[in-house]
Amino acid sequence: MKAKLIAVGERPPGWVAEGYADYTKRLSRELPLELVEVAPGMRGKGRDAARAMHDEGERVLAALPKNAWVVALDGRGKPYTSEQLAERLAAWRQQGRDLAFLIGGPEGHAPDVWARADERWAFGPMTLPHMLVRLLVAEQLYRACSILGNHPYHRA
Numbered sequence: 001m002k003a004k005l006i007a008v009g010e011r012p013p014g015w016v017a018e019g020y021a022d023y024t025k026r027l028s029r030e031l032p033l034e035l036v037e038v039a040p041g042m043r044g045k046g047r048d049a050a051r052a053m054h055d056e057g058e059r060v061l062a063a064l065p066k067n068a069w070v071v072a073l074d075g076r077g078k079p080y081t082s083e084q085l086a087e088r089l090a091a092w093r094q095q096g097r098d099l100a101f102l103i104g105g106p107e108g109h110a111p112d113v114w115a116r117a118d119e120r121w122a123f124g125p126m127t128l129p130h131m132l133v134r135l136l137v138a139e140q141l142y143r144a145c146s147i148l149g150n151h152p153y154h155r156a
Contacts, residue, residue: 002098005137006036006063008056008105012131023138030145031089031099033138036063040105049107057110060102068100070117072109073133077120082154085140086147103133 012020024033038059041052064070069092080088092099101121102113109117123136146153 001093001096002032002034002065003101003141004034004036004063004065004068004099005101005103005134006038006060007103007130007134008038008040008060009103009130010037010039012134016131016135019135020138023135023142026142027138027145030149031141033141035134038063043106053105053107053110054112056105057113060104060110060113061116064100064116065098068098069095070100070102070119072102072104072113072117072120073122073137074104074108074120075122075125075127077122079122079124082140082143083147086144089141089144090148101137103130103137105130 020035024035027033038056041049041055043049043052102109102117104110104113123133128136143154145151
């Protein structure tokens with residue numbers, strides 16, 4: 001099983017890129033995680049934010065692996081403890097499908113993306129910087145793999 005993190009936005013700050021790279025290296029055997037950056041829609045004076053979100057949604061959907069289980073990140077999604085996420089990861093592995101985790105743009109996900117998502121995952125009800133969410137996804141997936149493998153990284 002492989003996973004893709006499909007994120008709207010480009011060029012994360014160095015500390016995000018460095019942290020993300022560290023966790024993807026750690027995950028390389030258990031759950032290879034590839035970052036796919038999607039160009040954000042055009043925003044600004046005289047521009048339609050709904051159109052920008054729609055354009056982003058089209059690019060996100062085009063980047064999805066065929067037959068992947070799609071998990072959209074959203075503050076209104078289901079929050080998991082680390083142990084619960086490990087249980088979800090075990091269930092996803094049983095499906096035998098690749099995974100795709102989606103991070104939307106400033107206005108969130110387009111309606112077509114919501115329609116395609118198989119489930120929603122939240123880090124809580126607060127809004128987080130989307131670049132930071134990339135790092136959190138990688139770390140939490142690594143933690144879940146560590147829990148499943150009885151690795152000492154997770155000490156609850």
